[in-house]
Amino acid sequence: MPLLDIQSLSLSFGSTLALADASLSLQAGEIVALMGANGAGKSTLVKVLSGVHRADSGIIFWKGALFQPNSPAEAARSGVVTVHQSTDVVGIPDLTVADALLLDRYVDGREPFFLSAASVRRAAARILDEVGITLPLERRFGDLGTADRQLVAIARALSNKAELLILDEPTASLSSNESQRLYTFLRVLKSRGIAILYISHRTTDLMSLADHVVVLRGGRDVGTFTRPIDFGAAIETMIGRPLKSARPDRRALSGRPVLELKQAVLLPGSRPFDFTVHEGEVVAITGVLGAGKSRLLSAIFGRGALAAGSMRLDGRAYHPAGPAEAIAAGVVMAAEDRHRSSLIPAGWPGESLAATISLPHLKRWYPSGFLYSGRETREAVAAIRRLGIKAQGPRASIWSLSGGNQQKAVLARWEAEPSRLLLLDEPFQGVDVGARQDIIHILRDHRDRATLIATSDPEEAYEVADRMVHISNHSLFEGADDAMYAPEGQLTA
Numbered sequence: 034m035p036l037l038d039i040q041s042l043s044l045s046f047g048s049t050l051a052l053a054d055a056s057l058s059l060q061a062g063e064i065v066a067l068m069g070a071n072g073a074g075k076s077t078l079v080k081v082l083s084g085v086h087r088a089d090s091g092i093i094f095w096k097g098a099l100f101q102p103n104s105p106a107e108a109a110r111s112g113v114v115t116v117h118q119s120t121d122v123v124g125i126p127d128l129t130v131a132d133a134l135l136l137d138r139y140v141d142g143r144e145p146f147f148l149s150a151a152s153v154r155r156a157a158a159r160i161l162d163e164v165g166i167t168l169p170l171e172r173r174f175g176d177l178g179t180a181d182r183q184l185v186a187i188a189r190a191l192s193n194k195a196e197l198l199i200l201d202e203p204t205a206s207l208s209s210n211e212s213q214r215l216y217t218f219l220r221v222l223k224s225r226g227i228a229i230l231y232i233s234h235r236t237t238d239l240m241s242l243a244d245h246v247v248v249l250r251g252g253r254d255v256g257t258f259t260r261p262i263d264f265g266a267a268i269e270t271m272i273g274r275p276l277k278s279a280r281p282d283r284r285a286l287s288g289r290p291v292l293e294l295k296q297a298v299l300l301p302g303s304r305p306f307d308f309t310v311h312e313g314e315v316v317a318i319t320g321v322l323g324a325g326k327s328r329l330l331s332a333i334f335g336r337g338a339l340a341a342g343s344m345r346l347d348g349r350a351y352h353p354a355g356p357a358e359a360i361a362a363g364v365v366m367a368a369e370d371r372h373r374s375s376l377i378p379a380g381w382p383g384e385s386l387a388a389t390i391s392l393p394h395l396k397r398w399y400p401s402g403f404l405y406s407g408r409e410t411r412e413a414v415a416a417i418r419r420l421g422i423k424a425q426g427p428r429a430s431i432w433s434l435s436g437g438n439q440q441k442a443v444l445a446r447w448e449a450e451p452s453r454l455l456l457l458d459e460p461f462q463g464v465d466v467g468a469r470q471d472i473i474h475i476l477r478d479h480r481d482r483a484t485l486i487a488t489s490d491p492e493e494a495y496e497v498a499d500r501m502v503h504i505s506n507h508s509l510f511e512g513a514d515d516a517m518y519a520p521e522g523q524l525t526a
């Protein structure tokens with residue numbers, strides 16, 4: 034008998050069929066990867082499993098009994114626990130790690146609030162012991178890195194007797210070292226009989242972990258692949274067409290310099306470096322979390338400044354006092370945290386897909402202040418077509434789009450107008466491999482600008498860049514060769 038048996042789930046949102054007869058089953062101690070292009074219905078399936086949504090039809094059996102949780106808490110009490118994207122793992126920042134680990138027990142009354150600090154530490158240490166990880170119990174939760182916050186969330190879930198752990202893009206903002214650490218941990222859980230349903234767009238994740246892969250397309254399960262898994266075939270089933278070559282031709286640096294950094298110091302005390310990005314070139318900056326990727330991009334975008342050194346844009350001194358000055362000079366940026374930095378909150382004017390794309394351009398497109406020609410709608414329709422954005426239409430709320438499609442909308446914003454330098458911080462987070470390749474082709478097509486991309490995923494860097502540079506301790510190192518980054522088992526079709 035399978036531990037979990039999902040049979041023919043269907044669920045519509047208005048005219049969108051998010052799940053269409055989707056089925057999947059899973060045994061104890063098994064890691065099943067759920068693959069699907071952006072908008073295929075993965076998150077919706079997870080939300081039905083965790084009691085956020087109720088399916089229109091279909092049946093779920095959990096340990097042989099009918100399962101229809103009304104909330105994530107109810108699902109968790111039955112042993113089905115969901116841990117969301119690593120970027121979304123939030124907690125109360127001022128709690129200690131020990132308190133964060135015990136949070137659910139306080140809330141449901143299993144532990145009294147008035148525990149002494151020593152008892153809290155003991156109880157928390159027991160939880161970590163049981164799951165076999167070490168974390169600094171006295172540290173402020175808010176001071177932990179993303180990877181450690183992720184581990185707190187998983188440890189918390191396991192201490193609540195999870196038998197099925199659902200992980201929705203857990204490595205989205207982890208570097209490859211941190212991902213390896215997570216894989217090791219997940220394999221230990223598997224050996225103890227815990228089942229894992231794993232959603233990720235990173236093929237390296239799936240190759241290292243999955244016992245089998247279920248592919249969703251248009252809300253329907255369209256293929257199951259068992260070991261040895263043919264990932265090329267799984268991806269083609271997922272995107273419904275052959276995969277293009279994953280490795281672009283590295284182009285020679287023929288363009289003139291767009292951005293030049295001389296003796297740049299990112300943080301007081303860090304090693305000064307020179308760095309140039311040329312017209313027509315796509316450069317990827319790789320490095321672990323905290324190495325300084327985002328700080329460098331932010332300094333170039335006028336959000337923060339260099340501690341020392343100089344910048345030139347198109348040969349002229351460039352020291353933007355803020356993002357507005359950077360944009361005026363032709364430097365645009367899509368930051369890492371799209372929810373906070375790029376999207377208008379739900380319920381506010383400007384939350385539509387068309388507005389998301391056009392917002393920074395409206396003044397230029399409509400100098401009179403009246404939106405008279407419908408250009409923002411036309412641009413949105415064009416972007417939907419060019420980037421394959423899955424949405425009900427240009428007026429759909431950005432919040433009704435799946436995560437990957439939101440990310441494409443943010444990219445479409447900076448494709449709608451010419452720029453000199455495009456800065457992208459983790460642009461492929463949550464974007465499926467098929468869409469990633471489409472976007473890469475669009476990015477590489479621009480001969481008239483320079484593109485600088487920060488990514489913690491070597492596979493992405495390898496696929497997108499003419500040149501890769503590495504950042505460590507807030508200093509750039511050039512001259513890394515391809516072999517260093519070529520991911521094992523690179524997929525080429």
Ligand SMILES: Nc1ncnc2c1ncn2[C@@H]1O[C@H](COP(=O)(O)OP(=O)(O)OP(=O)(O)O)[C@@H](O)[C@H]1O
Pocket residue numbers: 046049050051069070071072073074075076077078423424433434435436437438463465
């Ligand atoms: N609350 C909602 N209201 C309207 N439409 C929705 C809602 N939630 C999801 N959808 C739609 O259902 C479809 C499936 O979305 P879902 O988020 O499940 O995709 P996904 O496979 O998780 O995609 P991604 O890889 O981009 O996260 C999409 O077309 C999405 O726009």
